[in-house]
Amino acid sequence: MTVSDDEDGVILKRRKLYNVVKDESDDEENHITGLKSSIVKAEEGDEETKDAKLVNTDNDSPNSDDLEENVSDDLEEDYKWWEEQDKDDTIKWTTLEHNGVLFPPPYEALPSHVKLYYEGNPVDLPLEAEEVAGFFAHLLETPHAQNPVFQKNFFEDFKHVLNDTGGTQNGIEIESFDKMDFSAMHDYFVQLKEEKKSMTAMQKKEIRLEREKFEEKYKFCELDGRREQVGNFKVEPPDLFRGRGAHPKTGKLKRRIRPEDIVLNLGEGAPIPPPPSGHQWGEIRHDNTVQWLAMWRENIFGSFKYVRLAANSSLKGQSDFKKFEKARELKNHIDRIRKEYRNNFKSKLMVERQKAVAVYLIDVFALRAGGEKSEEEADTVGCCSLRYEHITLKPPNTVIFDFLGKDSIRFYQEVQVDPKVFKNLALFKKPPKQPGHQLFDRLDPSLLNKFLQNYMTGLTAKVFRTYNASKTMQEQLDLIPNEGSVAEKLLKYNAANRTVAILCNHQRTVTAGHAKSVAKSSDRIEEFKWQKERLKKGILQIEPDRIKDTPDYFEDINSIDKEIEAKIHERIVEREIQKYHNKFKRENDKRKFEGEEPLPEETLKEWLDNVKQLKQQYAEELATGIVQLKASMNSVEKLEKAIERLDQRISTSQVQLQDREANSEVSLGTSKINYIDPRLSVVFCKKYGVPIEKIFTKSLREKFKWAIESVDETWRF
DNA sequence: CACCTGACTTAGTAGGCGGGGG
DNA sequence: CCCCCGCCTACTAAGTCAGGTG
Numbered sequence: 001m002t003v004s005d006d007e008d009g010v011i012l013k014r015r016k017l018y019n020v021v022k023d024e025s026d027d028e029e030n031h032i033t034g035l036k037s038s039i040v041k042a043e044e045g046d047e048e049t050k051d052a053k054l055v056n057t058d059n060d061s062p063n064s065d066d067l068e069e070n071v072s073d074d075l076e077e078d079y080k081w082w083e084e085q086d087k088d089d090t091i092k093w094t095t096l097e098h099n100g101v102l103f104p105p106p107y108e109a110l111p112s113h114v115k116l117y118y119e120g121n122p123v124d125l126p127l128e129a130e131e132v133a134g135f136f137a138h139l140l141e142t143p144h145a146q147n148p149v150f151q152k153n154f155f156e157d158f159k160h161v162l163n164d165t166g167g168t169q170n171g172i173e174i175e176s177f178d179k180m181d182f183s184a185m186h187d188y189f190v191q192l193k194e195e196k197k198s199m200t201a202m203q204k205k206e207i208r209l210e211r212e213k214f215e216e217k218y219k220f221c222e223l224d225g226r227r228e229q230v231g232n233f234k235v236e237p238p239d240l241f242r243g244r245g246a247h248p249k250t251g252k253l254k255r256r257i258r259p260e261d262i263v264l265n266l267g268e269g270a271p272i273p274p275p276p277s278g279h280q281w282g283e284i285r286h287d288n289t290v291q292w293l294a295m296w297r298e299n300i301f302g303s304f305k306y307v308r309l310a311a312n313s314s315l316k317g318q319s320d321f322k323k324f325e326k327a328r329e330l331k332n333h334i335d336r337i338r339k340e341y342r343n344n345f346k347s348k349l350m351v352e353r354q355k356a357v358a359v360y361l362i363d364v365f366a367l368r369a370g371g372e373k374s375e376e377e378a379d380t381v382g383c384c385s386l387r388y389e390h391i392t393l394k395p396p397n398t399v400i401f402d403f404l405g406k407d408s409i410r411f412y413q414e415v416q417v418d419p420k421v422f423k424n425l426a427l428f429k430k431p432p433k434q435p436g437h438q439l440f441d442r443l444d445p446s447l448l449n450k451f452l453q454n455y456m457t458g459l460t461a462k463v464f465r466t467y468n469a470s471k472t473m474q475e476q477l478d479l480i481p482n483e484g485s486v487a488e489k490l491l492k493y494n495a496a497n498r499t500v501a502i503l504c505n506h507q508r509t510v511t512a513g514h515a516k517s518v519a520k521s522s523d524r525i526e527e528f529k530w531q532k533e534r535l536k537k538g539i540l541q542i543e544p545d546r547i548k549d550t551p552d553y554f555e556d557i558n559s560i561d562k563e564i565e566a567k568i569h570e571r572i573v574e575r576e577i578q579k580y581h582n583k584f585k586r587e588n589d590k591r592k593f594e595g596e597e598p599l600p601e602e603t604l605k606e607w608l609d610n611v612k613q614l615k616q617q618y619a620e621e622l623a624t625g626i627v628q629l630k631a632s633m634n635s636v637e638k639l640e641k642a643i644e645r646l647d648q649r650i651s652t653s654q655v656q657l658q659d660r661e662a663n664s665e666v667s668l669g670t671s672k673i674n675y676i677d678p679r680l681s682v683v684f685c686k687k688y689g690v691p692i693e694k695i696f697t698k699s700l701r702e703k704f705k706w707a708i709e710s711v712d713e714t715w716r717f
Numbered sequence: 718c719a720c721c722t723g724a725c726t727t728a729g730t731a732g733g734c735g736g737g738g739g
Numbered sequence: 740c741c742c743c744c745g746c747c748t749a750c751t752a753a754g755t756c757a758g759g760t761g
Contacts, residue, residue: 197733204733236751244729244752290724304723305751319725368727369755382754406754407728446719449756462726462755508729517744660745667729669747674727697747720760727754734747739740 079226081314082321082706089322092291092315096266098221098230100273100281101294101307103259104237107131114188117181123172126165132158132253135240137185144242150251151177154240157253221293221309229310230293235262241300245378245408249300261296291315301376312702321706324677326458327466328717333456334467338363345420351442355451357424358383358440362464365413366503368406369445369461380404383461384443389435397422409507469500469675474717476500477684489688491659493681493695498662500671508667518664521657523571525650526560530568532646533557534621538629539639546636562622569618573611580607673700677717678707687713 107127115122116133125133136145136154144150155177162174174180199207218233235257243250259279266272268286275281282296294307309315337359344356361367361383370382381390381403390403397419405411417425428439445461452459476496480489536557540547547554560568584607588598621627633639672681678696682704685692696704 232750234750242752247752292724295724306724308725323726371755377753380753407752409729444719445755446757460756506728511745670728699748718761722757722759724757725755728752729750730752731750732748734745736746737742737744739742 079314080706080709081318082710089318091288093223093267093288095225095270096221096223096288096293097270098266098273098293099217100264100275101262102215102218102234103257103276104235110134110185110188114185116185117183118172118174119179120181121172122170123174124169126162126167126169128165129158129162129168131238132161132240133180133182134185134189135238135253137182138189139240140182140186144240144251147250149246149248150240153249153251154253157251161253223309223314226314228313228315231308231310231313233293233307235296236298236305243378245380245404247378248376252300255299257296262294263296264294265290265292311699312705317703317706320703323466324470324679327463327470327677329456330459330463330467331471333459337455342418342420345418345424353424354428354440354442355448357421357428358443358448359452359464360418360421362461363468364417365401365415366465366468366505367411368465369448371445378404378408380406380408382406382445384440384445384448386439387435388429388433388437388439391425391429391439393422393426393429395422399425405505409505411505465504466675469504469671470677470680470717472503473497473500473676473680477680480684480688482688486690486694489690490694493684493690494659494663494668497668497672497676498666500676501666501668504671504675506667506670507665510664514664518657518661521653521660525653525657526564527568527572528646528650528653529556530560530565532643532650533560534627534629535633535639535643535646537625537627538633539636541627542634542636542639565622569615569622573615573618576611576614577608580604580611673703678704679711679715680717682707682711683713683715686711 107130109127110130116125116130116137117123132154136158139145159174162168168174215233219230220227221230222228236254238256239254241249241252241254259275260282262281263283263285264272264281265285265287267288272281272284292306292308295304297303298305341356341359341363344352345360347353347356362369368382370385372385373380381387382405386403390401392400392402394400397416398414399417399422400412400414402410402412425439428441433439433441449460452461452463473496476499477493480492480496533556536554540554540557581604584599584604617628629639633642678700681695682692684690685695692701692708696708701708
């Protein structure tokens with residue numbers, strides 16, 4: 001291995017550029033930017049200073065003189081890795097210190113009155129089994145609890161745990177899932193949640209600060225002498241595995257991880273964090289060719305889970321940067337690649353044709369590579385694993401894709417394809433192939449990727465997604481005129497973002513409240529229109545002749561039929577009643593809290609009488625067609641003004657509603673975080689005078705610091 | 718070279734929280 | 740001013756892909 005050579009090289013380079021602290025040194029000076037000092041600071045609860053530091057470091061350049069000063073000023077240096085040239089990335093670090101991982105708290109028994117019931121009888125469960133039953137009880141009101149696979153897997157594992165811990169303690173034999181009643185446990189959890197929710201903001205904050213203080217030491221590590229944030233330092237707590245889609249293993253018990261299961265990865269000389277008392281670490285490793293700080297093997301598939309650095313770390317940033325540079329490099333090859341796969345549609349060799357068509361699908365429809373999956377996983381596919389039944393061919397050249405992709409998200413598209421592609425797909429489906437058979441029977445991702453490497457080193461299937469996403473974003477942003485308000489520009493940016501998200505098929509399930517909230521908005525719009533109509537009638541009641549002068553203006557005065565109007569009245573009255581009830585309750589809660597007498601029921605009655613009057617008034621209006629407006633609405637001018645305001649509100653509400661609808665099933669976040677070169681957004685903001693905060697959240701600004709600080713307006717993807 | 722393992726990126730969602738509109 | 744809804748972050752599942760192995 002050449003590790004030691006490289007290591008020295010990296011150390012020398014870094015020391016020279018950034019005057020990084022010496023590895024072995026215990027000198028206090030040298031740890032100012034490091035782990036130890038950060039812990040001290042954290043214990044002082046010094047949040048202000050940290051924030052100030054971030055601001056202050058914005059403009060400092062990492063030359064050694066400045067650094068000296070900064071160190072003596074106790075300022076954290078910024079490691080601007082993106083200003084460094086061609087780094088060797090097989091070596092990820094030279095020194096690495098961290099404090100290990102944070103384990104979830106041990107399970108605490110439920111109060112003795114909260115129990116699982118079996119055939120109506122309370123069951124005394126051993127602690128471990130109670131915990132597992134609790135996992136299920138938590139999910140009682142979710143679709144998981146209704147899923148037979150979930151139930152079966154849960155029940156199997158639950159029984160195992162129960163047997164291993166000696167069975168129930170009151171002689172009840174649990175034999176059937178259907179006889180188990182989790183509702184008492186569930187109710188208890190709901191109650192706990194409500195208690196937590198009803199705590200005052202103060203109490204919540206106190207608890208949060210306490211927790212943060214406790215977690216502080218795990219939050220940071222020291223990598224090559226720099227303090228960097230750790231991402232997921234918390235060990236995943238035990239739970240029932242919640243696989244997505246039709247997952248054969250969903251509901252299985254994800255077991256508790258012990259220190260003995262954990263492998264820590266640190267620098268050779270780094271102190272080994274003490275394991276929880278009475279325990280030992282599974283293994284200590286010193287592998288500087290990997291990014292992870294700790295790992296363990298989970299029990300569902302036997303795969304690994306890793307503790308790694310946060311998204312804002314230099315290592316992650318460098319990978320990210322490399323990813324986008326690789327995608328940009330594809331610009332120089334894409335024409336040739338496209339030309340060649342078109343040629344190969346006619347190749348005499350089946351493999352070549354399959355490769356050509358696969359690359360076409362990946363390039364044009366942004367499909368994923370599509371690796372083979374086992375029976376133990378959900379049946380989802382990507383390009384190479386597409387089967388006969390996933391595409392339908394409609395001559396002359398229409399293809400309907402319908403399959404479940406990553407996360408069991410449906411990919412459904414009816415598209416026109418190149419006629420030669422159509423012919424080839426027909427060929428790939430030709431008998432003896434039938435449903436269940438692979439379309440690309442000569443391909444797999446590894447073969448395809450090796451083929452792609454011929455065009456460009458490092459070119460793989462996923463690079464096309466990044467390339468096409470960022471390319472599309474660039475094109476969409478180019479179309480936006482530099483005019484209008486920031487809000488308008490943002491709307492257009494989001495529309496561009498949406499185009500990319502749709503290309504990548506990034507979906508989200510409509511939230512539970514979505515239908516309701518849409519209905520509410522539509523109701524509101526309907527009510528605005530009704531109000532408008534009323535006000536116009538009001539104008540005519542003051543000056544009946546107006547209808548002759550401007551008939552168009554009054555065209556809509558009877559556009560709402562009586563039945564709908566009655567419904568609107570009902571809604572408004574109902575809302576008012578609800579409002580007063582809430583107000584009454586709130587007021588009394590307050591009084592109770594302050595030790596005052598509650599309001600008498602009389603007060604509520606008085607309030608509700610007002611509503612009754614309103615109801616009465618609406619009924620009269622409906623019968624007579626004569627509106628009774630507020631006393632202040634006593635002139636045509638005032639009415640016209642009010643109508644204008646209503647028009648404004650109607651149109652903004654409609655735009656908002658449309659935008660919300662367009663976005664309801666599309667997730668913009670995934671493409672923003674993973675596919676759109678952040679430099680595009682930075683340039684957009686600079687050029688269009690949009691504050692970057694409007695587009696990147698705080699954590700995204702940290703993740704994309706390299707982009708924010710490295711481009712000017714002329715940069716293009 | 719097929720297969721597996723290990724390490725990394727990409728993905729949607731739950732739930733807390735804060736800001737804008739009634 | 741209050742409430743609600745939409746945004747944000749934390750979480751962890753589910754992909755991709757390289758490289759080792761027999």
